[in-house]
Amino acid sequence: MCRVVVAGSNKVIEPVIEKLHELNLLHVVNYSGADETFDMGKPLGKSSEYAEQLIKLRSIERYLEITDKMPDKQFPESQVLSQMDGILDTVGNDVIATAERIAEIDNEVKIKEDQARALKPLAGLTLDMELLHGYKSLASFVGTVASPVEADVSKVSYVNEVFTSSSGGTNAVAVFVPVEKAGEVSGVLAEHGFSEVSVPGGLTGTIAGAISTLESDAKRLEGEKAPLVKKLKDIRAQHEDLILAIDEHLSIKSQKAESPLRFASTDNAFVIDGWVPTDQFEALKREIESAAGGRVQVEKLDGSEADKLVEAGEDIPTKLNNPGVVKPFELITRLFAIPEYKEYDPTPLIFVFFPLMFGLILGDVAYGLIVFIVMMMLRRKFRTPGWQSLINIVTISSIWAIIFGILFGEIFGPLGLWDYIFSGAHYMGLLGTVADPHHVGVDFGSGFYGPLGRIGPEIGSFAGGVFPMYRLATASVLVLIGVSLFIGIVHTGIGSVLGVKNELAYGEKRHAYFERLPVLLFQVFFGLGLLGLIAGGLGHPLVLLSALVIVISIIMMVKGPEGVMGATHIPFFVSNLISYLRLLAIGLASVGVAFAANQLGFYVLMPMLSGGAHDGFTTIAIVVGIVVLIMVHFINLLLGILSPFMHPLRLHYVEMFTKFYSGHGGGVEYSPFGRVRRFLRD
Amino acid sequence: MVVETITDGGVLYGLLAVGAGLATGLAGIGAGVGEQGIGAAVVGVVAEEPGFLGKGLFLMLLPETLIIFGLAVSLILMFAWTPFA
Numbered sequence: 001m002c003r004v005v006v007a008g009s010n011k012v013i014e015p016v017i018e019k020l021h022e023l024n025l026l027h028v029v030n031y032s033g034a035d036e037t038f039d040m041g042k043p044l045g046k047s048s049e050y051a052e053q054l055i056k057l058r059s060i061e062r063y064l065e066i067t068d069k070m071p072d073k074q075f076p077e078s079q080v081l082s083q084m085d086g087i088l089d090t091v092g093n094d095v096i097a098t099a100e101r102i103a104e105i106d107n108e109v110k111i112k113e114d115q116a117r118a119l120k121p122l123a124g125l126t127l128d129m130e131l132l133h134g135y136k137s138l139a140s141f142v143g144t145v146a147s148p149v150e151a152d153v154s155k156v157s158y159v160n161e162v163f164t165s166s167s168g169g170t171n172a173v174a175v176f177v178p179v180e181k182a183g184e185v186s187g188v189l190a191e192h193g194f195s196e197v198s199v200p201g202g203l204t205g206t207i208a209g210a211i212s213t214l215e216s217d218a219k220r221l222e223g224e225k226a227p228l229v230k231k232l233k234d235i236r237a238q239h240e241d242l243i244l245a246i247d248e249h250l251s252i253k254s255q256k257a258e259s260p261l262r263f264a265s266t267d268n269a270f271v272i273d274g275w276v277p278t279d280q281f282e283a284l285k286r287e288i289e290s291a292a293g294g295r296v297q298v299e300k301l302d303g304s305e306a307d308k309l310v311e312a313g314e315d316i317p318t319k320l321n322n323p324g325v326v327k328p329f330e331l332i333t334r335l336f337a338i339p340e341y342k343e344y345d346p347t348p349l350i351f352v353f354f355p356l357m358f359g360l361i362l363g364d365v366a367y368g369l370i371v372f373i374v375m376m377m378l379r380r381k382f383r384t385p386g387w388q389s390l391i392n393i394v395t396i397s398s399i400w401a402i403i404f405g406i407l408f409g410e411i412f413g414p415l416g417l418w419d420y421i422f423s424g425a426h427y428m429g430l431l432g433t434v435a436d437p438h439h440v441g442v443d444f445g446s447g448f449y450g451p452l453g454r455i456g457p458e459i460g461s462f463a464g465g466v467f468p469m470y471r472l473a474t475a476s477v478l479v480l481i482g483v484s485l486f487i488g489i490v491h492t493g494i495g496s497v498l499g500v501k502n503e504l505a506y507g508e509k510r511h512a513y514f515e516r517l518p519v520l521l522f523q524v525f526f527g528l529g530l531l532g533l534i535a536g537g538l539g540h541p542l543v544l545l546s547a548l549v550i551v552i553s554i555i556m557m558v559k560g561p562e563g564v565m566g567a568t569h570i571p572f573f574v575s576n577l578i579s580y581l582r583l584l585a586i587g588l589a590s591v592g593v594a595f596a597a598n599q600l601g602f603y604v605l606m607p608m609l610s611g612g613a614h615d616g617f618t619t620i621a622i623v624v625g626i627v628v629l630i631m632v633h634f635i636n637l638l639l640g641i642l643s644p645f646m647h648p649l650r651l652h653y654v655e656m657f658t659k660f661y662s663g664h665g666g667g668v669e670y671s672p673f674g675r676v677r678r679f680l681r682d
Numbered sequence: 683m684v685v686e687t688i689t690d691g692g693v694l695y696g697l698l699a700v701g702a703g704l705a706t707g708l709a710g711i712g713a714g715v716g717e718q719g720i721g722a723a724v725v726g727v728v729a730e731e732p733g734f735l736g737k738g739l740f741l742m743l744l745p746e747t748l749i750i751f752g753l754a755v756s757l758i759l760m761f762a763w764t765p766f767a
Contacts, residue, residue, distance in 0.1 A: 335736035481757065578754055579747045650743040653736070 001027075001316050001341060001670075002281055003306040006272040006288060008296030013270050014044065017256050019291035024674025025284050026274040027317045031264040041260030041270060050254035053088060057247055060092045063099035064236040066243055070383035073241040074681040080242070080249045087239060087246060095235060098228050105225045109218045115200045116214040122172045122197060122207050124165030129203045129210050132174060139182035141175040146193030149173060156188055157181040245679035252675055259673065275317050275670070316341035319670035326351040328392035336653055340667035342505040344498045344660065350652060353491055354393070357648035359400025360483075361587040363471070364410040364594070367637050368401030394645070401644075407469060412633050413594020414470050471591050480584040482531060488580030489527035491651065492573075495659030496520035502660050514560030519659065521553040523573050530577075576655045582647050590640040597632035601625045702756035709752020716745030 004026065008016060020026050033040055061067075121144050132142050150162045153175055161176040173194075177185045186194075203210040264271040276284050285298040301309075310316060318341050320330050329350040339345050362368060375395045382391065405411070469476050496519050503512035529546030537543075557566040605628060609621035617625070724738035 336740070337736070477757070575747050575751070579750050581750050581754055581757075582746075585750065585753050646739075646743070647746075649739065650746065653740045654744060654747075 001275045002278045003301040004274050004276050005299050010268055012292035012295045015291045017259055019288050021256055021674045024672050025280050026276050026673050027670050028262050028673045029273040030262045038264035041263040041265040044257040047257030050250055054250045060095050063095050066240055071679045075245040080245050084246050102228050105221045109221050112214045112218040116211050118197050119211050121170045124167045125163055125172050125174055132199045137179055138176050139179050142199055143194055143196040145171050145173050149192045152188045156184040248679045315668040317670035318667040322347050328389040331389040337666035338669045343502050354648050355397040355400045358397035358644045359404040360583050361644035362401040363404035363408045365402050365405035366412045368398045368405050371398040408471050413598050484580045484583040485527055488577050489524055491656055492523050495656040499660035510561055514556055518553040518556035521549055525549040527577055579655055586643045586647055593636045601629040698759055702759040705755040706752045709749050713745045713748040
């Protein structure tokens with residue numbers, strides 16, 4: 001990135017803005033208004049008109065429920081211009097009127113339904129609607145009561161008229177008394193649990209009749225609404241892409257017209273500050289100067305001037321630049337934070353480690369294949385960039401899951417299809433393989449805690465070995481602990497190396513060598529020491545060497561910028577390494593479920609339903625067994641996609657990124673002035 | 683009689699397994715208690731400001747390490763520690 005200043009006469013501001021927008025290169029730094037010589041620029045001519053049109057268009061979009069999507073059709077600028085007025089006025093007014101009518105109908109229907117519901121308890125009264133209210137000398141009380149009121153009303157008001165009815169447990173009552181007695185009567189009614197029903201005006205005839213009128217009105221209005229809703233749907237289907245194209249056109253216009261607000265200007269001249277990728281500077285200079293006919297000055301600030309601005313608080317924008325396969329993984333980087341300009345972009349590392357970890361955890365040929373196929377299907381459905389990235393990440397990860405599945409010998413878990421396909425036999429004694437010292441396989445020798453066992457049972461004529469490596473076997477668990485820790489050492493180690501590199505990039509040598517470097521030494525040698533301990537015991541040279549380096553690294557930490565406090569982080573680094581055991585643990589959990597499902601299906605249900613036979617199952621037994629297997633494996637797969645995704649994510653965010661990322665806070669993404677046209681074409 | 687039963691290897695292996703189970707299970711409960719508060723807060727913040735999702739996930743997943751500690755203890759008990767070998 002290099003810092004650029006574009007200055008010129010106000011006469012050429014329009015062609016310059018046009019050109020800048022078209023080039024889509026300059027990351028504009030907004031003018032802060034701090035300098036007395038300059039004012040903030042004024043928007044160009046028609047900006048308010050564009051804004052108004054845009055507001056109207058957006059309200060049409062809202063009524064039609066159009067949201068941003070991937071384009072199916074593209075429109076030339078001329079077509080958009082010629083059809084824009086038609087859409088905004090004729091179609092737009094139609095849409096707005098229709099939508100408002102629908103809202104009105106919804107409102108009326110709601111009122112009518114509420115009224116009908118309120119009148120329901122009164123349906124039994126033999127009074128007409130117009131008789132219920134509207135008296136000058138009479139007070140009327142219409143509603144429901146808990147107990148009979150006639151006697152008590154007579155006590156306070158000799159002159160009275162009481163109508164009652166009762167149906168389905170509610171007692172409706174209409175009480176009419178002279179106005180002067182209203183207060184006392186209302187007190188009496190309250191004692192009987194009176195609750196008033198507000199009688200809507202404008203209705204005549206019997207109460208029951210009024211209710212049915214209200215209900216049929218509501219139904220009629222609903223009927224009127226249906227074609228209007230369909231009309232909006234039709235308009236949407238017909239114009240969706242065009243409306244989005246107009247939106248894009250107007251957004252571009254308004255963005256251009258309002259851009260001078262971000263520039264510094266005087267009465268006669270303007271100044272635009274910004275950043276541009278260094279290799280693009282010459283092109284930018286040439287294009288702008290030719291667009292403005294030479295009446296503009298494009299200049300690059302040299303390093304020290306740019307550094308001063310950065311010290312004063314300006315952010316150098318970061319442009320994430322990764323090759324195609326790696327690009328989707330920027331999603332994971334972004335979710336955490338954009339790296340600062342001088343920091344290392346960890347996306348390529350995520351590309352290497354994330355799918356590997358996902359595969360190591362899921363590790364099943366069938367599960368991996370299913371995820372792969374599902375992702376291929378979703379690829380067409382969800383076409384926004386965010387979804388595409390996510391789908392690409394999972395697709396790449398699922399390939400690793402298949403590879404590890406072959407290594408682990410799992411098709412829908414161990415003890416399942418793999419054995420039937422590759423050896424024609426099945427192994428009941430899977431968990432006991434280590435106990436058998438004569439078993440064929442790779443011997444891992446003895447460690448500090450005793451024999452490490454062997455891996456892999458004998459398969460047909462293939463004399464065992466590490467392939468396939470059943471994950472549930474004791475020896476496999478031990479090997480996978482080692483593998484997980486090893487990945488942890490490499491992963492956090494790379495993180496620490498990047499930490500050293502980042503600090504050096506900022507010129508912080510003391511932080512680099514006495515804060516980041518000892519962490520690297522500590523973690524790598526702690527891990528190596530652990531492996532040495534498992535492999536050879538306390539006297540192993542690796543253990544002794546590690547102990548020495550760990551002591552040195554702790555001394556370095558204490559000597560570092562944080563002093564003794566630096567050493568208090570040590571438990572954190574130890575827990576970082578142990579945290580990588582999740583690579584083994586979560587995988588084991590899902591293998592456990594798959595194993596249980598296969599046991600249930602092949603060794604319990606099928607033999608049981610076939611009358612105890614272990615070979616030659618009956619058809620019904622096979623069908624029931626397979627249904628149960630599908631159900632359990634489906635649930636296991638659903639759970640098994642989430643965990644292998646979340647936990648590697650955590651290993652990156654917590655264990656790796658903290659080693660180098662957090663030191664200097666988040667960066668600003670390079671977002672040049674301009675816009676990629678999606679619905680418009682030239 | 684009682685002494686004989688206690689020194690019996692099988693029973694001790696059983697107790698070892700119970701201990702391993704407790705180590706992972708209790709650690710899981712601990713992590714869950716830790717995460718419940720963080721999770722609720724993160725959901726609240728993300729509802730207000732979706733851009734916080736990444737940092738929220740980061741905070742949310744911190745206590746998960748507790749389970750792994752429990753699991754490490756279990757694994758050592760079950761596979762690596764052989765007191766009766």
